[in-house]
Amino acid sequence: MVDEIIAKSLPQKTLKEHTEEVINEFNNLRKLGDKLGINFEEKEWKRLEKACFYHDFGKANSFFQDKIRKLSSDYEIPHNFLSLLFLEDNDELLLKIIAFHHWRDLPSLNDKRIDRVYSDVQNYIVKLNKDFNNNFSLIKKGIFKKRMELLKKYYSKRINGIINLQSETKFIILLGFLNRLDHSSSAGVPVESIPLTKYEATKNFLLKKTASPWQILEIKSDFKDKNGIVVASTGMGKTEMALLWGDSQKTFYTLPIRTSVTAMYRRLSSLFGEENVGLLHSEALSSLLLNENELTTNDAFYHYNLAKNLSYPLIVCTPDQLFSATLKYFGFEKIYATLSYSKVIVDEIQAYSPKTMAIITYGLNEIVSIGGKFLIITATFPNFLSDKFKNSFYFLKIPNLKKHKVELREEPLSEDALKKLIKSLQQKGAKKILIVCNTVKKSQQLYNSLKDFSPLLLHSRFTRIDRTHKENDVLKSTFEGILISTQVIEVSLDIDFEVLITELAPLDVLVQRMGRVYRGFTTDGDFSPDKPNVYVFTEDTSGVGTVYEKEIVEKSKSFLNNGVISEKEKFQMVDKFYSEENLKNTEYWISFNNALEAIRNFSVSRKNEAQKIFRDIAQIDVIPKVLLEHDVKNTKILNKLKLEKRSLRKVLEKIRIKDKKEKIFVAELIKDFIVPLPLYRIKTALLSLSDYIDNNEMSEYLVNIKVVDFKYDDTLGLLYEEGENCFFVE
Secondary structure (H helix, E strand, O other), X not given: OOOOOEEEOOOOEEHHHXXXXXXXXXXXXXXXXXXXXXXXXXXXXXXXXXXXXXXXXXHOOHHHHHHHOOOOOOOOOOHHHHHHHHOOOOOHHHHHHHHXXXXXXXOOOOHHHHHHHHHHHHOOHHHHHHHHOOOOOOOOHHHHHHHHHHHHHHHHHHHOOOXXXXXXXXXXXXXXXXXXXXXXXXXXXXXXXXXXXXXXXXXXHHHHHOOOOHHHHHOOHHHHOOOEEEEEOOOOOHHHHHHHHHOOOOEEEEOOOHHHHHHHHHHXXXXXXXXXXXXXXXXXXXXXXXXXXXXXXXXXXXXXXXXXXXXXXEEEEOOHHHHHHHHOXXXXXXXXXXXXXXXXXXXXXXXXXXXHXXXXXXXXXXXXXXXXXXXXXXXXXXXXXXXXOOOOEEEEEOOOOEEEEEEEEOOOOOHHHHHHHHXXXXXXXXXXXXXXXXXXXXXXXXHHHOHHHOOEEEOOOOOHHXXXXXXXXXXXOOOOEEEEEOHHHHOOOOOOEOEEEEEOOOHHHHHHHHOOEOOOOOOOOOOOOOOOOEEEEOOOOOOEOOOEOHHHHHHHHOOOOOEEEEHHHHHHHHHHHOOHHHHOOOHHHHHHHHHHHHHHHOOOOOHHHHHHHHHOOOEEEEEEHHHHHOEOOOHHHHHHOOOOOOEHHHHHHHOOOOOHHHHHHHHHHHHOOOEEEEHHHOOOOOEEHHHOOOOHHHHHHHOOOEEEOOXXXXXXXXXXXXXXXXXXXO
């Protein structure tokens, strides 16, 4: 008789141990089912329980057992199909759930091969009967062949992207739950947590700030169970309204960029407790390992696995973690099963490209169709989206406030014009001036021309460590002076400026930039500026045709006027600007609608493919060659790796990675030297970092990191040099 049937490695677990863990998690999930809002009939719970029990029985074969013991790597029939040998039920849905809990190609089977498989698996029956106190037998060979033929027909449709969500919802959700139960058991974390009631904690937080919070007054009981759109000015408390709406249901809070996600995670953790809030983005594990609370390595991995397995009652994440599932990659079912009883908050939907916005729009409607709910919260809502979210409530909260006075300058944002304007503003007492350009190239040029004013430059083409230092300088309460920036200022840095000087940009972008001036004024009041505090330069605008569509920028100009503009007028302008009537036939409009139509019949195989499409990536992360000789400044990571301060090259040549934790630390160390580069700037094949580092043991970790021979300056950022002249990266 076989000694043990192994199901998992690292750590090693027997089939009996793993199956018992999965069944235990199933029982925990069922106990929480009603509280979570999982609307299963009894027969669905029974079906899922049976799938949990049998899903890995196919591992009871010598091919798999030799492979997991590293005795052989011979071809095997995937265990998910062999599990069907033990299942007497002819329940087609149950068969599909077990067979496709791993999406693998179906093997070719002839009678000779089936005979060999049966003979092999039969050797494990006695051990299975003993372990599970049962009397197992294998189904007839003819039945097994028919099942495989049935599955092959379905699989051929699936690999061609033919998925009918309406007719396959039950299969998708049950399969997703089986995967979640399997994965969480393997990771040693609970599949679900006790629901978190967010209403009371949020209500108490608001009552500490004001006696009559508008959010509590407006989030009526009927709103909590509906999908909706909340449009409110910056700083008005949209987040709190969204949390009240989420109440006790499982909630996902999505934001456009990782830094905003991490900041929101910290904010919500302090409100609800770290044990109730998960962090999920591409760098979440490193953020947990390096956070200021000094989690132990085991705790960091545990928290990460809870978030990765969607176990927290409240998860803060980038939208690609959820909405890439809309592209139906193999394994998307895990996300959809969870969203079928969850609420999703989408913060600042207008911040995405038309293609990404189309994916989110389509995804939100699919979430509704399977039982989930959504709430969009934003300062500027694209009006043309309204008819895409039918049967949703619409709530508007705009203060009766005037805090911006606009002056249009029909000239380029040039060195001479800027110097004159800045001198005039400073003579009138302005101490904090923000200059926003549409391109990095323009911001670098202006920085060089304004050095006499000692400005600070901030854009996306700095290394992470240099950008962090600059952001910290700006965030100091004592900061005074001039900040020259790009779009990065629109979605980061909670800081007030007295004056905005900006290039012409799309109307909603200009409104976002205006939000950086007198940011602290948010409620109703009589404050109205008597002199301009927003200057828009409208000619020879940079980034037109590359960063922003030309027609969108030109249309924006026609909406602008000189004079004081109220928050209500801003909303009305953006609302009219993003109407179907105004946008129709623009490239922006066409791009959105083409993507929305294409996604109906589009799928990919892998999750990383879906995430790349979702992020609409047009750049690559690189290390400027010159930085290889710069010292590593991240002493925190050096200490964790027990290394001395030295150049990046020497540190990487010294490192010997021993475990997954050290691999993450090394990746974080390298990220301090990485700069994003537009793909169109790459003219030739790039060398890998491994080509520059004399350390064979590190080659596999460094081979995919690219190095460019461009100049880098810690005050200007990445520079592109060609011949004798220096050109700036756009």
